Amino acid sequence: MSTSTGGRPRDASRDEAILDATLDLLAQVGYDDLTTAEVARRAGAGKATIYRRWPSKADLVVAAVGRMGGDEPTLDHLPDTGTLRGDLAALFRPQTPEEDARSLGVMRGLTSLLSQSSELAEAASAAIIGPFVDSQRLLMERAVTRGEVPADVDVATVARVTPSMTAFRLAVERRPIDVDELMHLVDVVVLPALRVAPPGP
Amino acid sequence: MSTSTGGRPRDASRDEAILDATLDLLAQVGYDDLTTAEVARRAGAGKATIYRRWPSKADLVVAAVGRMGGDEPTLDHLPDTGTLRGDLAALFRPQTPEEDARSLGVMRGLTSLLSQSSELAEAASAAIIGPFVDSQRLLMERAVTRGEVPADVDVATVARVTPSMTAFRLAVERRPIDVDELMHLVDVVVLPALRVAPPGP
Amino acid sequence: MSTSTGGRPRDASRDEAILDATLDLLAQVGYDDLTTAEVARRAGAGKATIYRRWPSKADLVVAAVGRMGGDEPTLDHLPDTGTLRGDLAALFRPQTPEEDARSLGVMRGLTSLLSQSSELAEAASAAIIGPFVDSQRLLMERAVTRGEVPADVDVATVARVTPSMTAFRLAVERRPIDVDELMHLVDVVVLPALRVAPPGP
Amino acid sequence: MSTSTGGRPRDASRDEAILDATLDLLAQVGYDDLTTAEVARRAGAGKATIYRRWPSKADLVVAAVGRMGGDEPTLDHLPDTGTLRGDLAALFRPQTPEEDARSLGVMRGLTSLLSQSSELAEAASAAIIGPFVDSQRLLMERAVTRGEVPADVDVATVARVTPSMTAFRLAVERRPIDVDELMHLVDVVVLPALRVAPPGP
DNA sequence: GCCTAACCGAGACGGTACGTCCGGTCTTTTT
DNA sequence: AAAAAGACCGGACGTACCGTCTCGGTTAGGC
Numbered sequence: 001m002s003t004s005t006g007g008r009p010r011d012a013s014r015d016e017a018i019l020d021a022t023l024d025l026l027a028q029v030g031y032d033d034l035t036t037a038e039v040a041r042r043a044g045a046g047k048a049t050i051y052r053r054w055p056s057k058a059d060l061v062v063a064a065v066g067r068m069g070g071d072e073p074t075l076d077h078l079p080d081t082g083t084l085r086g087d088l089a090a091l092f093r094p095q096t097p098e099e100d101a102r103s104l105g106v107m108r109g110l111t112s113l114l115s116q117s118s119e120l121a122e123a124a125s126a127a128i129i130g131p132f133v134d135s136q137r138l139l140m141e142r143a144v145t146r147g148e149v150p151a152d153v154d155v156a157t158v159a160r161v162t163p164s165m166t167a168f169r170l171a172v173e174r175r176p177i178d179v180d181e182l183m184h185l186v187d188v189v190v191l192p193a194l195r196v197a198p199p200g201p
Numbered sequence: 202m203s204t205s206t207g208g209r210p211r212d213a214s215r216d217e218a219i220l221d222a223t224l225d226l227l228a229q230v231g232y233d234d235l236t237t238a239e240v241a242r243r244a245g246a247g248k249a250t251i252y253r254r255w256p257s258k259a260d261l262v263v264a265a266v267g268r269m270g271g272d273e274p275t276l277d278h279l280p281d282t283g284t285l286r287g288d289l290a291a292l293f294r295p296q297t298p299e300e301d302a303r304s305l306g307v308m309r310g311l312t313s314l315l316s317q318s319s320e321l322a323e324a325a326s327a328a329i330i331g332p333f334v335d336s337q338r339l340l341m342e343r344a345v346t347r348g349e350v351p352a353d354v355d356v357a358t359v360a361r362v363t364p365s366m367t368a369f370r371l372a373v374e375r376r377p378i379d380v381d382e383l384m385h386l387v388d389v390v391v392l393p394a395l396r397v398a399p400p401g402p
Numbered sequence: 403m404s405t406s407t408g409g410r411p412r413d414a415s416r417d418e419a420i421l422d423a424t425l426d427l428l429a430q431v432g433y434d435d436l437t438t439a440e441v442a443r444r445a446g447a448g449k450a451t452i453y454r455r456w457p458s459k460a461d462l463v464v465a466a467v468g469r470m471g472g473d474e475p476t477l478d479h480l481p482d483t484g485t486l487r488g489d490l491a492a493l494f495r496p497q498t499p500e501e502d503a504r505s506l507g508v509m510r511g512l513t514s515l516l517s518q519s520s521e522l523a524e525a526a527s528a529a530i531i532g533p534f535v536d537s538q539r540l541l542m543e544r545a546v547t548r549g550e551v552p553a554d555v556d557v558a559t560v561a562r563v564t565p566s567m568t569a570f571r572l573a574v575e576r577r578p579i580d581v582d583e584l585m586h587l588v589d590v591v592v593l594p595a596l597r598v599a600p601p602g603p
Numbered sequence: 604m605s606t607s608t609g610g611r612p613r614d615a616s617r618d619e620a621i622l623d624a625t626l627d628l629l630a631q632v633g634y635d636d637l638t639t640a641e642v643a644r645r646a647g648a649g650k651a652t653i654y655r656r657w658p659s660k661a662d663l664v665v666a667a668v669g670r671m672g673g674d675e676p677t678l679d680h681l682p683d684t685g686t687l688r689g690d691l692a693a694l695f696r697p698q699t700p701e702e703d704a705r706s707l708g709v710m711r712g713l714t715s716l717l718s719q720s721s722e723l724a725e726a727a728s729a730a731i732i733g734p735f736v737d738s739q740r741l742l743m744e745r746a747v748t749r750g751e752v753p754a755d756v757d758v759a760t761v762a763r764v765t766p767s768m769t770a771f772r773l774a775v776e777r778r779p780i781d782v783d784e785l786m787h788l789v790d791v792v793v794l795p796a797l798r799v800a801p802p803g804p
Numbered sequence: 805g806c807c808t809a810a811c812c813g814a815g816a817c818g819g820t821a822c823g824t825c826c827g828g829t830c831t832t833t834t835t
Numbered sequence: 836a837a838a839a840a841g842a843c844c845g846g847a848c849g850t851a852c853c854g855t856c857t858c859g860g861t862t863a864g865g866c
């Protein structure tokens with residue numbers, strides 16, 4: 001009934017080692033200069049082991065990036081400062097430096113991968129941008145509950161504004177975006193769109 | 202003034218043929234699968250002729266894409282409907298279908314070019330996104346002059362919202378964006394950020 | 403006496419199946435295109451079962467070929483026609499056609515095995531050529547006993563002439579050699595070297 | 604009328620460099636351990652340049668070996684000592700040591716190549732063994748002219764005896780053969796087959 | 805009659821060479 | 836001197852195969 005019984009089972013630890021090596025290398029040299037041979041070397045794996053699992057370099061990188069996504073964000077793990085602006089500022093504050101550096105590097109390295117196919121691109125962007133959008137949406141919905149934001153605002157759309165512009169800046173214009181710029185965007189675009197009065201000067 | 206004295210002058214018609222072939226191929230197969238050899242074949246040119254004019258494949262594609270951009274936009278060539286919302290709606294209306302199809306294909310094909318270097322990426326995005334941003338900024342500044350928008354709004358920042366999200370959708374998520382979605386964005390984000398009351402339902 | 407105490411004993415029938423599969427495959431595709439995986443598949447065996455018995459592909463093939471050799475030749479099993487020439491002619495007459503076809507295929511397939519190492523090459527050639535040389539030497543020594551050949555001739559050297567040329571033709575030039583050619587060699591080289599008068603025309 | 608006019612012509616000097624590197628490497632490491640990448644490195648060539656000329660590693664090596672053949676041997680370039688035995692002894696004396704070492708190394712390295720196809724094997728053996736056979740045949744025919752050898756002997760067949768056994772020893776048994784052994788073969792097999800009395804002890 | 809150790813088929817694993825492809829340069833002949 | 840044509844170097848890709856290792860399961864013997 002089962003597809004196959006015998007044979008040595010796949011070693012799940014190889015997946016991990018290979019995807020980790022892929023992410024590290026991607027962040028360091030970018031997609032084009034990432035070679036499967038070097039991934040194999042760093043993972044202590046053979047090229048065949050990689051190609052047995054993923055049919056191409058592009059699929060490998062997508063899988064590696066997809067694993068980055070982490071858990072679904074929940075309000076319990078998000079900042080709670082009392083005001084939406086404060087919450088967003090806390091969200092934008094960089095995490096541990098090394099974690100942040102890798103995210104940025106991966107994002108930068110990812111760019112040229114996106115040209116390969118719609119599916120891959122969608123998967124990749126969902127894994128990276130998705131949680132960022134979701135976090136903002138949760139914070140904004142809580143602000144609605146709190147009465148800080150009117151209930152008739154299309155929160156889902158507004159929650160996409162800063163993630164999109166961040167991704168665009170990083171992936172397309174390739175200039176990093178800092179917290180001050182993000183907060184400027186919040187004050188000039190996001191809060192007005194949500195009918196929240198920005199703070200006085 | 203010129204350094205060269207004799208010899209056969211460059212044939213300017215080759216530029217056109219080469220750049221046209223580059224754009225067509227880019228829209229068809231994307232940046233990675235675009236080969237200089239195929240560009241040369243389609244243009245009836247030699248590879249050396251290409252590399253004499255542009256130092257690399259990336260520069261060639263940037264030049265081809267840059268040529269698409271057209272002229273610096275001015276108010277004279279932009280719609281004037283009396284309201285900012287009407288102006289933007291007219292701006293978003295697609296051009297001739299074939300022109301539009303090529304734009305989309307090129308945009309999609311462009312993605313992986315952006316990974317090559319910051320300079321090229323900036324040049325490319327400027328050539329494509331720049332005129333779109335400038336057009337919106339001009340329309341918004343006219344709305345300020347008209348008194349439709351308060352003078353203290355950061356128009357330059359707001360003018361980047363829809364172009365960024367369009368580019369992000371196209372280049373990263375690879376889903377085309379239609380006029381209705383753009384107008385929804387205008388109503389939900391852009392106009393509120395500009396303190397313009399959106400139209401009633 | 404034996405070192406091991408318990409455990410399941412080796413299944414001797416696996417040797418046979420594996421070596422048979424090896425010979426068949428060798429004759430069909432040659433040494434280079436023979437893969438241990440395919441041998442295992444045909445023998446219904448696992449690769450580990452093969453490598454538990456022979457340390458390498460080369461050893462496997464040598465063992466398979468060595469098994470072909472059959473028993474040490476003795477005068478009892480060799481033809482006795484009364485003259486050396488008649489004895490050699492009988493020796494050269496092909497065996498059953500299918501047996502002969504496999505011998506030829508194996509011989510052809512063996513060639514590149516010989517490049518692996520001196521030891522293996524020597525073992526392989528001994529297993530194949532050895533009995534052929536020994537048979538001729540026995541026949542020639544009997545001819546000496548019979549007084550047909552002078553006692554001072556270096557029979558051991560002369561016995562190597564046709565086997566060497568046969569092997570050379572087959573393995574190096576890769577043209578099969580037929581009985582007529584062999585007998586021509588006997589008449590022109592072997593018998594004169596043994597001071598035996600060749601037959602009249 | 605011609606197949607093609609334009610384009611950069613093949614650089615004949617690359618053939619030479621590649622084939623030389625191939626021969627050197629073949630003599631040093633043998634056919635199996637010869638890699639096209641290393642040939643390219645030593646020749647200062649790209650792999651594509653090699654594969655543009657020869658469709659596979661086997662063809663490359665055959666071409667390299669074929670070039671070794673050198674010129675058709677003539678009596679003018681062969682030793683003349685007055686007796687056939689002396690001529691053969693002079694022929695067997697090694698050439699310049701380095702030339703000889705390479706010949707031997709190539710011969711050894713060639714073995715496993717011969718399994719690839721009949722054509723290649725024939726070409727290779729002809730290039731290497733052919734001149735050796737021809738030289739002996741010429742010397743033997745001169746001995747016939749001189750009256751040293753009867754005219755009714757099949758010289759062409761006898762001329763193949765020592766080359767075949769040399770090649771067999773080298774390629775199959777992989778033991779080098781020295782001049783003393785060759786002369787023993789001459790005394791025991793070749794001269795008797797030619798009805799020439801061997802020298803007294 | 806059960807325990808144990810070595811066997812068995814299946815196939816994943818690390819490593820390494822093959823032959824293909826492409827970017828950017830160089831070399832011909834022709835214009 | 837610029838053009839078309841295409842050969843050139845370098846190096847990554849994805850495939851194949853060797854010899855090893857790891858599964859689950861079977862098959863003798865020793866207790």
